Amino acid sequence: MLNADVVIIGGGATGAGILRDLCLRGVKAILVERGDLGCGTSSRFHGLLHSGARYAVRDRHAAVECIEENTILRRIAKSCVEPISSIFIRTPEDDPDYEELWVSSCRAAGISAQPLTIEQALEMEPNLSPKIQSAYLCPGAAIDGFRLLWHIFDSAKKLGGQVLTYTNVIGIDTQNGKVEGITVQDKFTHETYKIACNYLINATGPWCARVASLAGIDINIKPSKGTLIAFNHRISTNVIHRLHKPADADIFVPHGTVTILGTTSMDADPDDTSTTQQEVEEMMAIGRATFENLDSYRILRVFAGCRPLYAGDDKNASGRAVSRDFVALEHGPRDGLDNFMSVCGGKFTTHRQMAEKVCNIVCPILGNHEPCTTAKIPLDAEPDPALMEKARQVFPSYGTKLSFNRQGAERFATIVKKIEEDSDQGEIICECENVTRAEIEMVAKESTTHSISDLRRRTRLGMGTCQGTFCTYRAVGTVQEVTDTWTGNTKDLFKEFLEARWKGIRPVMWGNQIKDVELTRGIYEVSLNINHEDDLALALQEQKQEQGKPQTPPQAAAAAVKTAPVEPAPKATAPATAAPAATAAPAAESKAAPAEKKSTPKASTTKIAVKTKRKTSTHASSKEGK
Ligand SMILES: Cc1cc2nc3c(=O)[nH]c(=O)nc-3n(C[C@H](O)[C@H](O)[C@H](O)COP(=O)(O)OP(=O)(O)OC[C@H]3O[C@@H](n4cnc5c(N)ncnc54)[C@H](O)[C@@H]3O)c2cc1C
Numbered sequence: 001m002l003n004a005d006v007v008i009i010g011g012g013a014t015g016a017g018i019l020r021d022l023c024l025r026g027v028k029a030i031l032v033e034r035g036d037l038g039c040g041t042s043s044r045f046h047g048l049l050h051s052g053a054r055y056a057v058r059d060r061h062a063a064v065e066c067i068e069e070n071t072i073l074r075r076i077a078k079s080c081v082e083p084i085s086s087i088f089i090r091t092p093e094d095d096p097d098y099e100e101l102w103v104s105s106c107r108a109a110g111i112s113a114q115p116l117t118i119e120q121a122l123e124m125e126p127n128l129s130p131k132i133q134s135a136y137l138c139p140g141a142a143i144d145g146f147r148l149l150w151h152i153f154d155s156a157k158k159l160g161g162q163v164l165t166y167t168n169v170i171g172i173d174t175q176n177g178k179v180e181g182i183t184v185q186d187k188f189t190h191e192t193y194k195i196a197c198n199y200l201i202n203a204t205g206p207w208c209a210r211v212a213s214l215a216g217i218d219i220n221i222k223p224s225k226g227t228l229i230a231f232n233h234r235i236s237t238n239v240i241h242r243l244h245k246p247a248d249a250d251i252f253v254p255h256g257t258v259t260i261l262g263t264t265s266m267d268a269d270p271d272d273t274s275t276t277q278q279e280v281e282e283m284m285a286i287g288r289a290t291f292e293n294l295d296s297y298r299i300l301r302v303f304a305g306c307r308p309l310y311a312g313d314d315k316n317a318s319g320r321a322v323s324r325d326f327v328a329l330e331h332g333p334r335d336g337l338d339n340f341m342s343v344c345g346g347k348f349t350t351h352r353q354m355a356e357k358v359c360n361i362v363c364p365i366l367g368n369h370e371p372c373t374t375a376k377i378p379l380d381a382e383p384d385p386a387l388m389e390k391a392r393q394v395f396p397s398y399g400t401k402l403s404f405n406r407q408g409a410e411r412f413a414t415i416v417k418k419i420e421e422d423s424d425q426g427e428i429i430c431e432c433e434n435v436t437r438a439e440i441e442m443v444a445k446e447s448t449t450h451s452i453s454d455l456r457r458r459t460r461l462g463m464g465t466c467q468g469t470f471c472t473y474r475a476v477g478t479v480q481e482v483t484d485t486w487t488g489n490t491k492d493l494f495k496e497f498l499e500a501r502w503k504g505i506r507p508v509m510w511g512n513q514i515k516d517v518e519l520t521r522g523i524y525e526v527s528l529n530i531n532h533e534d535d536l537a538l539a540l541q542e543q544k545q546e547q548g549k550p551q552t553p554p555q556a557a558a559a560a561v562k563t564a565p566v567e568p569a570p571k572a573t574a575p576a577t578a579a580p581a582a583t584a585a586p587a588a589e590s591k592a593a594p595a596e597k598k599s600t601p602k603a604s605t606t607k608i609a610v611k612t613k614r615k616t617s618t619h620a621s622s623k624e625g626k
Helices: 013-024 060-076 096-109 118-124 145-158 205-215 277-287 331-335 351-365 385-394 400-421 437-445 452-459 472-482 490-508 512-527 533-547 553-563 587-592 610-625
Strands: 002-009 029-032 085-090 114-116 134-139 162-164 167-175 178-186 192-202 221-231 239-242 251-255 258-262 299-310 326-330 340-345 428-430
Touching: 002 013, 002 178, 013 029, 013 145, 013 351, 029 192, 060 096, 060 134, 060 351, 085 096, 085 118, 096 134, 114 118, 118 134, 145 162, 145 400, 145 452, 167 192, 167 205, 192 205, 192 351, 205 221, 205 299, 205 340, 221 277, 258 277, 277 299, 277 490, 299 340, 299 490, 326 331, 326 351, 331 340, 340 351, 385 400, 400 437, 400 452, 428 437, 428 472, 437 452, 437 472, 452 472, 452 490, 472 490, 472 512, 490 512
Parallel strands: 002 029, 002 192, 029 162, 085 239, 192 340
Antiparallel strands: 085 134, 114 134, 167 178, 178 192, 221 258, 221 299, 239 251, 251 258, 326 340
């Protein structure tokens, strides 16, 4: 049986921070996450490393925590933080009386708020509305959630920490008023097994109440959903905040190649990450006070996450009224169940400090009195100048620093070596984010990577302007060549990724976006026949049954095209095992695309050459469909 001193449930910022802190203190720890690292709220956020200025008036304590952590993370997580500034602007719609209070509150919290003239502000940010009334320069920064979590994981792994992704906690094992371990289920093999521990930490963010209930414990969590809009370029150089009481759609964060506008706040189920066109329209209406030309910028996608807000005893609390503070609930004194704690609330920005406070409670219980060192020890090594120079000579474009920041020093050295030895490895698979074949192959081969979405989280593949239109088929082809350990088949790899992208595009289908969607649809639906393959096989099967004779593929394809929905159909999300139609393809089809095996978890990738598929069934269907 697996065992550890401490088991942490939840692979978001809170859980990851705790894992690293424990490992640095020499505690044997295992983190268990039901999906990929950062698949919860810790990637569904603004990506803002708060300075605290937003909270200065209402919550000085939170403001001070933010500015302290902002300073620390800029120092210890350089490759995950973009050290830009924040500009707070007051528009004609904002209360002028709030400004004075805000300035004095920032001063009291130790947050620099340097006044700018309107001319200075517009010179720094020419897209800002010329109607702004005042502007202040504050600290601030953008932080990459996925990257930080993977850097934490790498750092913890070197210290003996263990992370089990795609492992769902389905039970909390207790005896005599104490937690003794957990029961988990592997997502792919469906195997269930136990992990023993001396202490259990529930760091599952908005799912905290659900996980605590596995031990019969009640926690009043109020998950609060926030929607975010990603635009296809950097509208500003710095983070732009409205200078007013925190409200909806009042922050723009430039992030890598895009800008994120957010957010909203509404009570929701933690699994609900749906978004609507109405929300987008409302946010755009507010956003125009900051950037008058907002409508002329292309929206890439919309996404949402749920804040893990703790409402204490207040059963009626909701939305922005619930405190953003973090709490560490010790279930021994609170509920009579020892060796168990739930950690909820807080912010991504303050995850390290939350972890420090949690470990300061848990470690002495385990007899460990080591001090916290996470504020001092950097997450990753600085770039080696000689290696960077070599990389610049062999890389195809300017993407060396991007790749270093994404992958860290050791992996980056491997990438450079691969490209040096074989220039084909330098081929760019994702142009928007400058991701090379060497980087894709390396991450694809790692045991923690199971899907194109996993690859995306590690490399930013498909996250830029084209939203996967040109890189998805290249990535799937590359993956098929180098790994046979992924679950699912080719079609499922495509579908899983495109469906995830599609979910964010659906609420913003207007203007130029429609042209891009049509291009994507042309490539994947018409040329690669991603959506219609099942329909084709089904149509053939039905016709065979009805007419008692086999039909030629072009006729069947035409029938399938006629009956196919215009939008990618929801059934496309069906798991590999639920796609029997593909195995029933006729002889001509199966010659080009060998019959797919029913997927056996973790080991049954069926290789279907993308090029071959394009030449056969898809060609026939597009011709006949005209
Ligand atoms: C719209 C929005 C914008 C935000 N913007 C910012 C910002 O700009 N800056 C900032 O500092 N903060 C921001 N926040 C807050 C911040 O994102 C969250 O406070 C933080 O990410 C929470 O991290 P967490 O680790 O507690 O939760 P999560 O990241 O949600 O992690 C919990 C994990 O637990 C896992 N889990 C659940 N159940 C189980 C189970 N049974 N077994 C195993 N694993 C399980 C989930 O899959 C999930 O990965 C924002 C939040 C929202 C919603």
